[in-house]
Amino acid sequence: MDNLLFARWTMAVSLGFHIVFACMGMVMPVLMALAEWRHRRTGDDIYRRISDSWAKGVAIFFAVGAVSGTVLSFELSLLFPAFMGTFGGAVGLAFAWEGTAFFLEAIFLGMFLYGRRRLSPDAHLFAAVMVAVSGMLSGVMVVSVNGFMNAPAGVSRAADGTMVLDPVAALLNPAWPAEALHMALAAVVATSFAVAGIHAARLWRRPHDRFHQTALRLALPVAAVAALLQPLSGDFSAKDIARRQPEKLAAAEALFETQRPAPLLVGGWPDPDNRTVSLGVHVPYALSVLAFADPDAEVAGLDQVPRADWPPVRVLHVAFQLMVAIGFALAGLALFSLVAWWFKPHWLGDRRVLAVLIAATPLGYLAVEAGWVVTEVGRQPWLVRGLLRTTDAVTAMPHLWVPFVGTVATYALLGVISARLLVAHIRKAEALTDQTPSPGAGEGT
Amino acid sequence: MTFLWLVLFVALGLYVLLGGADFGAGLYELLTGNRGRVDKALSPVWEANHVWLILILVLLSNVLPGPTAQIIAWLHIPLGLALLGIVARGTAFTFRHYDPAARPARAYTVAFRAGSVLTPLFLGMSFAATGAGTLRSTGTFAEVYVWPWLTGHGLLVGVFWLLLCFHFAVVLLLSEDPHDAAARRLGFWAHAAVVLAGAALFAQAALSGVPWAGRVLAPGPLLCVGAATACAAGVGTGARTGRRVLTMVAAGGEALFIIGGQLLARWPVLCVVDGREVLAETAGPVAPALIWALGVGLALVVPALGALFWVFKAPRPEGTSISS
Numbered sequence A: 001m002d003n004l005l006f007a008r009w010t011m012a013v014s015l016g017f018h019i020v021f022a023c024m025g026m027v028m029p030v031l032m033a034l035a036e037w038r039h040r041r042t043g044d045d046i047y048r049r050i051s052d053s054w055a056k057g058v059a060i061f062f063a064v065g066a067v068s069g070t071v072l073s074f075e076l077s078l079l080f081p082a083f084m085g086t087f088g089g090a091v092g093l094a095f096a097w098e099g100t101a102f103f104l105e106a107i108f109l110g111m112f113l114y115g116r117r118r119l120s121p122d123a124h125l126f127a128a129v130m131v132a133v134s135g136m137l138s139g140v141m142v143v144s145v146n147g148f149m150n151a152p153a154g155v156s157r158a159a160d161g162t163m164v165l166d167p168v169a170a171l172l173n174p175a176w177p178a179e180a181l182h183m184a185l186a187a188v189v190a191t192s193f194a195v196a197g198i199h200a201a202r203l204w205r206r207p208h209d210r211f212h213q214t215a216l217r218l219a220l221p222v223a224a225v226a227a228l229l230q231p232l233s234g235d236f237s238a239k240d241i242a243r244r245q246p247e248k249l250a251a252a253e254a255l256f257e258t259q260r261p262a263p264l265l266v267g268g269w270p271d272p273d274n275r276t277v278s279l280g281v282h283v284p285y286a287l288s289v290l291a292f293a294d295p296d297a298e299v300a301g302l303d304q305v306p307r308a309d310w311p312p313v314r315v316l317h318v319a320f321q322l323m324v325a326i327g328f329a330l331a332g333l334a335l336f337s338l339v340a341w342w343f344k345p346h347w348l349g350d351r352r353v354l355a356v357l358i359a360a361t362p363l364g365y366l367a368v369e370a371g372w373v374v375t376e377v378g379r380q381p382w383l384v385r386g387l388l389r390t391t392d393a394v395t396a397m398p399h400l401w402v403p404f405v406g407t408v409a410t411y412a413l414l415g416v417i418s419a420r421l422l423v424a425h426i427r428k429a430e431a432l433t434d435q436t437p438s439p440g441a442g443e444g445t
Numbered sequence B: 001m002t003f004l005w006l007v008l009f010v011a012l013g014l015y016v017l018l019g020g021a022d023f024g025a026g027l028y029e030l031l032t033g034n035r036g037r038v039d040k041a042l043s044p045v046w047e048a049n050h051v052w053l054i055l056i057l058v059l060l061s062n063v064l065p066g067p068t069a070q071i072i073a074w075l076h077i078p079l080g081l082a083l084l085g086i087v088a089r090g091t092a093f094t095f096r097h098y099d100p101a102a103r104p105a106r107a108y109t110v111a112f113r114a115g116s117v118l119t120p121l122f123l124g125m126s127f128a129a130t131g132a133g134t135l136r137s138t139g140t141f142a143e144v145y146v147w148p149w150l151t152g153h154g155l156l157v158g159v160f161w162l163l164l165c166f167h168f169a170v171v172l173l174l175s176e177d178p179h180d181a182a183a184r185r186l187g188f189w190a191h192a193a194v195v196l197a198g199a200a201l202f203a204q205a206a207l208s209g210v211p212w213a214g215r216v217l218a219p220g221p222l223l224c225v226g227a228a229t230a231c232a233a234g235v236g237t238g239a240r241t242g243r244r245v246l247t248m249v250a251a252g253g254e255a256l257f258i259i260g261g262q263l264l265a266r267w268p269v270l271c272v273v274d275g276r277e278v279l280a281e282t283a284g285p286v287a288p289a290l291i292w293a294l295g296v297g298l299a300l301v302v303p304a305l306g307a308l309f310w311v312f313k314a315p316r317p318e319g320t321s322i323s324s
Helices: A003-042 A045-079 A081-114 A121-150 A167-171 A176-205 A210-244 A246-252 A286-292 A313-343 A345-349 A351-359 A363-377 A401-435 B002-032 B035-041 B044-063 B065-074 B076-098 B106-132 B141-145 B152-174 B181-207 B211-217 B219-241 B244-266 B288-313
Strands: A155-157 A163-165 A264-266 A269-271 A276-278 A281-283 A382-384 B269-273 B276-279
Touching: A003 A045, A003 A081, A003 A121, A003 A176, A003 A210, A003 A363, A003 A401, A045 A081, A045 A210, A045 A401, A045 B044, A045 B065, A045 B076, A081 A121, A081 A163, A081 A167, A081 A382, A081 B044, A081 B065, A081 B288, A121 A167, A121 A176, A121 A382, A167 B288, A176 A210, A176 A313, A176 A351, A176 A363, A176 A401, A210 A246, A210 A286, A210 A313, A210 A345, A210 A401, A246 A313, A246 A363, A264 A286, A269 A313, A313 A345, A313 A351, A313 A363, A345 A351, A401 B076, B002 B035, B002 B044, B002 B076, B002 B106, B002 B152, B002 B181, B002 B244, B035 B152, B044 B065, B044 B076, B044 B288, B065 B076, B065 B269, B076 B106, B106 B152, B106 B211, B106 B269, B152 B181, B152 B219, B152 B244, B181 B211, B181 B219, B211 B219, B211 B244, B211 B269, B219 B244
Parallel strands: none
Antiparallel strands: A155 A163, A264 A281, A269 A276, B269 B276
C-alpha cells in the first residue's frame, strides 16, 4: 500500500473505532436519564440499580471515546495537514462548539457518577439530562465538519486569489441538517438495540431475571421509536445527497448512465470497468422517487463525472445496501417490538423474540460503520468536495504504515478490554440481583 | 494580537494546571507507589481536559492555518507518541478504576504511569521545537521529522514541563493532609527540581543560542520570573506552615507565571521555521464567531466546572465511596 492509502486507513480505523464509543457516550446517558426518571416516578429500586450499572459502562465508554476523539482531532492535521492548513479557519468553529458541549458532558457526567449521595435527587436527575443533551450536541456539532467536507460553504476567493473563509457559513453548511439528524438517530438506534440485545442475551440464560427484563423494557421503546424514524431521515438524506452530491448517490446505486425515470438497484455486483451490474433486481421508478419524490425525475449517473473522479463504486454499493438493509430490518423489528410492548408484553420474554433481539445486537453499529463508508468513501477522490483532493492533502511524512499499525493494535486492544469489562460488570450486576430477595422489594424507598 | 496571546495563555495555563496535575499524579504514583491517594484525587472524566489542547489547535488553525498544520505534520512523531500516551493513561486509569476484578491487571497501572510521564515529555519537546529554530521544511526524513524535536534543548523543556506538572500534582495531592511529613519532603524536592531544571534550561538555551533566550531579560518576561520566584517563596512558606490554600494558590501562580514568562519571551514570534521567524503580526484576526464561541463556551464551562469541584471536594457523607 502507498502512503496515501495508509493515511486513509489510519483515519478510517480511528473514526470507525471512535464512532462506536461516541455513539455509546451520546446515547447511554439518555437511557440512564430515563432509568433515573423511572426511579423517581415509581420509587422502584431496580431502576436505580440499572442506572448505576449502566453508569459504569458509560464511564468506560466515555473515557475511551474522549481519548479516541482527542486523537481524531489531531489526526486531521497529522495525516492531512492541507485540510486544516486550508480550511482550519472554516471548521474551527464547529470544533470549538463541539469542545464546549463535550466538556459540559464530561462535567455533568462527573456530577452524575459521583453525585448520587451528594446531590439532591432533582439535581442528580438534572445532571443526567444535561449529560444526554450535551453529549448529543457535541455529536451534532462535530458532524458539521463532515457536512462541510461534503458540501463546503462559506468558501470564496478574494480578487487577489486568496481564499476567504466564513466560519459561520461553514458551520451552517447545507449538508449538516440531514447528516446530523441521520447520525443522531443512528446513534440512538445502534446503542439502544445493542443494549436491548445484551440484556436479551442475558435473559436467554436467566429468563426470570428482573434486572434484565426491566432494562430490556427501558431500552427497547427508545430503540424502536428511533428505528421507525430513521427511514424517514434516510429519505431526507437521500434527497439531500441527490441534489448536493449526485455522484455519491450514483455510485451507491451503481447508476452508470443518467436515466429518466431511474430504477432502484437492489443487490447486484457492479462492474465499473464495463459499466454493468450482474445479478441484482431493478425496481422501476424507485430511485427517481427516492431522489426527487417524482417517479419521472431524471437521476444523474456516473457518466456525468470524469472516470478518474468516480468514487469506488463496488465499496460504495455494498456499504449502501448494507446500511439500508439493516435500517429496514431494524425498523421492522421496531414495529414488532412496539406492538408487543403495547399489546402483548409477554412476547418480549419469548425465546424466539429474544433470539432476534440478540441477533440484532451488533446490527446498528454495523449500519453506522457502513454509513460512514458511504459518506467518506463516497466523497473520494475529494477530501473537501470540489476544493481539495485527498491526494493533495496527505502529509509528506514517509513510513505511514507505522502509525497505521500502532492505531490498529491500540484500538484492537482497547476494544477487547472494554468488552471484557462490560461482561464483568454484567456478571456483577447479576450477582447483586441474586442477592435481592424478591421483585419490588425496593418499592417505596 | 493581545487577544490571541491571552487565549493561548489561558488555554495553556488551564491545560497545565488541570491536565498537568493529572499527568503529574501519574509520576507521583510511579515514585511513591501510592495508588490510593491518586485514585481518590483523580476522576476518569477529567480526560476531558485535553479540550484545552484542542482549543489551542483550533485557535492556531484559525489565525495561522498553513504554518500550524505544517508544523503539526513535521512533529508527527512526538505528537503521535503524546497522543498514544493520552490514550494509554486515560483508558488505563478508567479501566483500573472500573474493573470489578478484585485485583485489576498490573498492566493498567504500568500504562497509566508510563503514559502520564511520556505525554508531557513529548508535548514539551514538541513545544520546544516550535521555538528553538530547528524546524526545517526540506531534508531527509531524519532532518525534517526527527532531529528538530529530538534535541538536548527539547529534552530539557520536556523534563521541565513534566516536573512542573509533578510539583503541582504533589501540592494538590498533599492539600488533603498538609501534615504528612514524607509527602511534604517529596513536595520540597519536587519544587527544588523544578527550580533547578528551570535554571538549567535557561542556561542551556542561552548558551546554545535558542532564539527566545535573549528576550527573557526583557521587562515583561523578567517581571514574570520575579513573580514566579515570589510564588515559589509562597509555596515554601505555605508548605512549612501547613497552609494548604496558600500553597495551592502559590504553586498555581508559579506555574502560570512561568508559562506567561515563556510566552512573553517568545512573543511576537509564534514559531521559527527554516531559521525564519513567523511573527504574530502575520497571523490573521481571530474570527468573531470563534471569539463568541469561546466566550459563551467559557461562560458555560467555568461555572459548571466550579460546581463539579464543589460537589467533588465537599466532605463526603459517611459510608460512601467513589467506586461504589
